[in-house]
Ligand SMILES: Nc1ncnc2c1ncn2[C@@H]1O[C@H](COP(=O)(O)OP(=O)(O)OP(=O)(O)O)[C@@H](O)[C@H]1O
């Protein structure tokens with residue numbers, strides 16, 4: 001079991017930052033996902049935690065012990081890579097046993113631990129096989145078994161499912177989550193797939209351009225993104241973001257639409273929106289309610305069927321398309337005029353200059 005703490009940890013390669021000064025505490029037993037686009041510094045962060053990469057400055061501690069300069073083998077952390085490097089000439093059993101043999105464990109202990117972990121991952125029937133004869137999913141199970149068999153204090157996983165096809169990914173996702181629930185080992189899991197992050201993380205660390213943008217539960221980053229990057233990056237499609245001008249309780253939106261701000265936002269908007277009144281209204285596709293008396297007029301631009309629901313693309317004006325999730329039964333012809341409202345509990349506002357989310361001031365009732 002382990003608590004991992006990063007204190008002002010940064011990594012520079014030459015003059016360029018792979019990770020800008022970062023603070024992060026991962027609590028014992030937590031499943032934390034590092035999420036962000038390619039090149040944002042996820043792998044570098046993980047490698048610094050494991051000790052495979054040195055930090056440029058800052059401190060890393062494990063269970064309160066400073067391990068900043070400790071060798072990887074002194075950290076009691078297991079690393080699972082995307083490209084599982086199994087030894088092709090060894091049986092599955094020997095592959096899994098390898099880390100224990102390297103530690104000098106006795107034959108009895110090795111035998112018992114290998115059979116335990118093989119049972120847990122349901123690969124007992126494969127123990128005599130060679131890795132080359134296994135499917136990708138089974139190979140990844142073996143790689144996981146090899147990491148688990150050591151019973152490390154923490155797991156670091158760098159896109160471990162990246163090489164698998166969609167069906168296996170989903171099965172393995174459930175498996176890793178299940179393992180975590182059973183074992184409760186602190187896990188740091190890297191992915192650039194926000195759906196995977198939402199499905200697996202207790203908390204998500206959203207990164208972009210070497211900087212943490214937000215740390216929160218899946219619900220927090222989805223419903224209350226801290227800035228425009230997170231709003232766009234989380235969700236598919238991302239949050240609808242529409243520029244407008246705020247004045248006296250209402251936002252003028254494109255297409256001549258006047259949107260009354262939800263009452264609990266008025267105070268915040270009065271206090272924080274600058275003199276020009278520029279603000280960005282954000283709402284998730286499921287916050288849009290299509291109905292005849294809706295406050296916002298638009299035109300149906302496209303309609304994607306998604307099986308259980310349909311995703312309407314609505315043109316508020318020629319430059320502003322928003323997405324609205326609608327029931328499967330709602331069929332609107334392309335080009336048809338329609339109206340929608342926004343669920344007032346799901347409206348969000350952003351500052352177009354800083355790109356930060358406005359924080360709603362809670363009015364305390366006496
Ligand atoms: N050994 C290195 N030498 C120089 N630059 C590096 C090195 N390793 C990483 N970088 C740079 O640091 C930045 C962060 O890389 P990193 O691999 O951590 O990103 P990532 O978020 O894991 O991306 P991906 O999703 O593509 O795996 C990138 O700009 C990368 O080019």
Ligand SMILES: [Mg+2]
Nearest residue numbers: 042043044158
């Ligand atoms: Mg990477």
